Amino acid sequence: MKKLLAAAGVAAVMIATPVLAQTPGAPDVSRVAAATYKVDANHTQAVWSVDHMGFSILYGMFGSMSGTLTLDPAKPEAAKVSIEIPMSGLTTTSAGFTKHLSSADFFGVEKFPTAKFESTSVVVSGQTAKITGDLTLHGVTKPVVLDAKFTGAGANPMSKAPTVGFSATAKLKRSDFGLGRVVPVVGDEVDLKITAAFENK
Numbered sequence: 001m002k003k004l005l006a007a008a009g010v011a012a013v014m015i016a017t018p019v020l021a022q023t024p025g026a027p028d029v030s031r032v033a034a035a036t037y038k039v040d041a042n043h044t045q046a047v048w049s050v051d052h053m054g055f056s057i058l059y060g061m062f063g064s065m066s067g068t069l070t071l072d073p074a075k076p077e078a079a080k081v082s083i084e085i086p087m088s089g090l091t092t093t094s095a096g097f098t099k100h101l102s103s104a105d106f107f108g109v110e111k112f113p114t115a116k117f118e119s120t121s122v123v124v125s126g127q128t129a130k131i132t133g134d135l136t137l138h139g140v141t142k143p144v145v146l147d148a149k150f151t152g153a154g155a156n157p158m159s160k161a162p163t164v165g166f167s168a169t170a171k172l173k174r175s176d177f178g179l180g181r182v183v184p185v186v187g188d189e190v191d192l193k194i195t196a197a198f199e200n201k
Contacts, residue, residue, distance in 0.1 A: 025152030025165060027127060032153045032164055034072035037198030039065050039083065040163065044196045046085065050174075051187030060101065062115075064089040069198045071164065076124040081131065083196075085115040106180045112138050131168070140177045146170045146194070161201035168194040 046062045067083035087109040092098045102109040119133040120143075127150040135144040151165035170192040174180055 023152075024157050025154040025163065027150055027152050029073050029127070029150070029153070032071065032073045033162055033200065034074065035070075035162070035200045037069045037071065037164060037200050039067045039069075040197035040199050041065055043165075045194070047193045049191045049193075050189070053185045058092075058097075060090060060092045060098075062087070062089050063091065067117075069164070071198075076129070077122050079119070079122045079129075079131075081117070081119045081133070083117045085117075087113055087115060108138060117144070135172070137177045138179055142172070142176050144170055144172055151195075156199065159199065159201065161199040163197055163199050165195070165197045168192075168196070170194070 041064050044063065044065050046065075047059060048061070049057050049059045052058045062085050065083055065085050067081070070078075070080040072078060087102070087107050090098055090102060090107065090109070092101065101107055104111070115135070115137045117133050117135050119131050121132045123130045123132075129148045129150075131146040131148050133144060133146070134141050146168040147170065148166050148168040151167050153162070153164045155161070156163045172190050172192065173188050174190060175188050180186070
């Protein structure tokens with residue numbers, strides 16, 4: 001009798017537990033429609049890291065971006081991406097550090113309130129691509145290569161908008177953009193990790 005009651009209890013729990021919905025996005029190119037997509041500012045981030053005196057790796061992030069992605073899955077090499085990054089969106093885990101980075105010693109946010117990336121070429125290999133473009137930062141424009149990967153596509157269940165997502169990595173040098181003094185105790189090379197979502201709405 002006890003076993004029967006236990007089995008009945010398990011069955012009741014299984015019936016009462018909702019089935020989890022399938023993840024809305026999936027890395028399926030057939031889900032991508034040819035269109036000009038707009039940046040989903042709430043779900044697009046650029047995280048940077050730099051070596052600090054050999055003791056630690058410091059991280060920061062930019063968000064609240066805007067821009068467009070023109071994409072046709074039949075002609076992926078013709079894709080164009082344009083992103084504007086408000087420097088006021090700089091975030092770190094320390095208010096003092098954020099203030100210092102925003103000052104004229106580094107990003108000079110008051111004088112250079114916006115950074116921008118404009119793609120110039122796209123070389124596709126399966127679901128990855130090398131995106132070359134011009135990055136304008138701190139009043140300096142230099143070429144940068146993004147190693148990008150298709151994350152997924154599908155309809156956003158909240159906004160109902162067709163959405164595509166990508167991740168990317170890149171490296172740049174502070175010295176190329178005049179960001180702070182180049183001293184041995186702080187790394188010149190900066191690692192970037194980007195996650196980006198674009199909506200067709």
